[in-house]
Amino acid sequence: MAANVQNTPGRTDWAEDDEPDLATAIPAPQITRNKDGTETIVTVFINEDGKRVKRTQRIRRTIVKKKENPRVAERRGWAKIGPEAGKPAGPRPDTTTLGENIIFRPQVGFKSGQVQETAPEEDKKAETLKKMQIKCRICSGDHFTTKCPFKDTMAPEGEAAGAPASLDDGAGGDAGGGAVGPGGSYVPPHMRKGGASKEGERMGGKFERDDLATLRVTNVSEFAEESDLREIFERHGRVTRVFLAKDRETGRAKGFAFVSYQERSDAAKACERVDGYGFGHLILKVEFAKKPPA
Template sequence: MSKIANRPDWADDEEFDDPTALPPPTITTNKDGTKTKISYTFNDAGKKVKLTQRIRETVVREAVPPRVAARREWAKFGLEKGHPVGPSFDTTSVGENIIFRPSVTWKRDKQEGKDVKEGDGGVVPGGGIDTGSLKQQLKDKKVKCRICDGEHYTMKCPFKDTLAPDGVDGAVGGAAAGAEGVDGDAAGSKEGGLGTASGVYVPVHLRKGGAGATGEKMGGKYERDDLATLRVTNVSEMAEENDLREIFERFGRVTRVFLAKDRETGRAKGFAFISFQDRTDAAKACEKIDGYGFGHLILRVEFAKRAT
């Protein structure tokens, strides 16, 4: 309630009297002890800018020896003579934050980091380094067939057609592993048997006895055909869906009219989507109605962009 009460009525807005007048800055204290400061300024382009700052004030109390405190009051001299108190921007600046964390294993960590960096340095043309790193990764890995444990790729196994891959038990069988290809040959590890290996997370839709292979599609019964859908903007607030339907029906069969409405006030938001059965009708409508005066506004019609 208080929010609404605080909101100034547009009729009281003094902007009409003086366009250069800025609302006074407001400072409110939040519950967590911070302060919110809202101030207004004009930027270089002459536009009004609202600046909201959240400020937390912390008082740092520091005890210093009296002689140190006395030295802080000393007058400046030399090149600094007569300059105001506080650091000057032309001699003093603050550098970027440095994370310094002493560590016993610093040297070792650095060494490892260096190796990784050298391996990853992928800017080299031809990807020579990249293949090098891949080789390095697979350096101590041996090719092992998942069917017969021989030293060849699974796809080249002579028993490929007669034996199921190792680690896949009968229940899941070749159906899951072989046909679906859920565990590509490249995976090459024992995780192949989905739902069988304990301790490995298997997504619900891939579990044995779970829902079908493909999940249900969201978005209701019928699919919206974006190809024949027009987006209409600059629609009057007082417009109704039926009005729009009347306008567009003369070009062809309209399958859907959607007028965006404000949830609270029930008024139109100013844009709508019209779906035609035929794309040629939609194109015709787009051409004719674009620029058509409706209510007190001029409609703008274009093909809807596919929602991404």
């Protein structure tokens, strides 16, 4: 506090000081050294609105030593030339951008087709499906029974007569392939392939996503758009999906949405930060769509 006393040299006579002058009343910044090696700086200043503000900063000074080739260091200090002349240091966004993150792991036995192989396989599958004769059991059209437009209104043709189900089963792809046992009888899913897949097949296929990284957002304004939500949530990590429930007739939001992140850690961060965020004069409520397993 000694500094405080010393720092009132502006006054000549206490009698002249009838109005407290803010400028002279500001003490010099106080620097205290803490035991743990940090410094605390207390500054009092007047901000833009003319208010007196006290700011306390705690800082730690570390010395980072870096070795650099003197030639490189010299070149770094060169004044820029040509169209870049006079521009401040650092990359300019018009010429330099960051690309997408690339994971590059060199490995023995790299097969050039690793990424590409999947595509021809899919093509094959589609081709075999094309070749296969598809016949609807309800209307005898060339589509699967499940896709039939008359599915709800008509019963399958001659189902009572016990029409063979194998046609549909075969066309159903790999899931239906094992449904018929050796004796032609039905084998339940858990008994197939020696009951290896105990969990059973999961639905959704490739659309399956990490539910643990999905947030449920409620109290969303009815005029919200998916892009608005995406904008808010993208600040906290890579968003893979935004789903905003909308009323089919009015096209307005129903008031809740789901946001999926690629990383669970990002989702957790976003959950914490966006919960309580004001959006469209409503306060968003954000929680995990599914609680993590204990």
